[in-house]
Amino acid sequence: MKPDQPETAAPPDAEARRAVAPVICYPVGDLPAPDLGLYRAARATLVPVSEILVPPREARCFRVAAGQFFRIRSVEGPQVGDLNLWNAADLSERFYSGKTRALHGTHLSTGDRMWSAFPHLRPMATITRDTLDWYGFDSFGGSVHDVIGTRCDPYTHCLLSHGDLYHHCCHSNLTRALAAETGLAPGEAEAHVHDVLNVFMCTGFARDTGQYFMKASPVRPGDYLEFFAEIDLLGALSACPGGDCGSAHSSDAAACHPLRVEVLRPARDALAGWTPPPVNGYDRSHGA
Numbered sequence: 001m002k003p004d005q006p007e008t009a010a011p012p013d014a015e016a017r018r019a020v021a022p023v024i025c026y027p028v029g030d031l032p033a034p035d036l037g038l039y040r041a042a043r044a045t046l047v048p049v050s051e052i053l054v055p056p057r058e059a060r061c062f063r064v065a066a067g068q069f070f071r072i073r074s075v076e077g078p079q080v081g082d083l084n085l086w087n088a089a090d091l092s093e094r095f096y097s098g099k100t101r102a103l104h105g106t107h108l109s110t111g112d113r114m115w116s117a118f119p120h121l122r123p124m125a126t127i128t129r130d131t132l133d134w135y136g137f138d139s140f141g142g143s144v145h146d147v148i149g150t151r152c153d154p155y156t157h158c159l160l161s162h163g164d165l166y167h168h169c170c171h172s173n174l175t176r177a178l179a180a181e182t183g184l185a186p187g188e189a190e191a192h193v194h195d196v197l198n199v200f201m202c203t204g205f206a207r208d209t210g211q212y213f214m215k216a217s218p219v220r221p222g223d224y225l226e227f228f229a230e231i232d233l234l235g236a237l238s239a240c241p242g243g244d245c246g247s248a249h250s251s252d253a254a255a256c257h258p259l260r261v262e263v264l265r266p267a268r269d270a271l272a273g274w275t276p277p278p279v280n281g282y283d284r285s286h287g288a
């Protein structure tokens with residue numbers, strides 16, 4: 001946090017320096033654009049393939065083939081989900097929350113894409129429907145579906161609680177789910193767990209201190225966030241122990257509900273002309 005009483009005196013032109021207008025780092029219009037018209041037409045033909053129910057304070061894995069869609073749906077009550085994505089054929093290609101944030105902003109919605117880590121850096125999934133898109137940004141600067149938090153985890157909790165061991169943080173839930181899905185030992189699986197898309201979570205940064213905040217999610221049963229799988233995906237979703245994340249997390253104190261993951265496929269000819277995006281074109285020579 002910035003100090004209340006800075007040690008350094010402001011220079012004479014401090015206000016002029018502060019008044020310099022910002023520029024957007026990454027103009028999103030320069031990115032290869034998703035063909036949302038094609039995706040909208042395809043989603044009108046969707047039929048169910050499979051579904052899983054993620055129990056409260058647990059995580060489950062699911063697989064989605066390139067060209068299929070998946071929905072994360074609120075059932076029973078307000079609940080936040082922590083989402084990890086991997087290339088189903090290569091766990092080293094995983095969701096890159098930080099670059100997705102830099103490209104699309106702090107909170108995602110329809111048309112935004114989930115980008116994979118270097119050296120792949122390509123769209124893994126594109127958001128095609130968000131029933132909470134009406135929320136926008138509230139008066140606190142909060143919004144839903146953030147890529148600014150990381151995931152609740154037992155290490156931070158151990159620090160903040162001075163030694164308490166809690167095993168159902170999203171980080172641990174995702175670790176157990178990935179281990180169960182892949183056969184990896186938990187210690188190996190943990191290394192593949194990464195910063196998440198916080199589905200339905202309502203978060204922001206406090207305007208005065210810049211601190212990360214959360215508030216009760218506006219999600220209600222029936223709401224969903226829908227994605228188009230750009231490549232073959234292995235996903236893992238944790239139903240956060242924070243429930244709607246309106247108060248506590250990293251404990252069993254909050255009311256928690258399951259989340260449903262629905263996989264759907266479009267009609268065979270609905271994606272005519274579409275192909276999965278290639279891996280990034282940079283040659284990896286780094287000037288060496």
Ligand SMILES: [Zn+2]
Nearest residue numbers: 152170240241
């Ligand atoms: Zn969590």
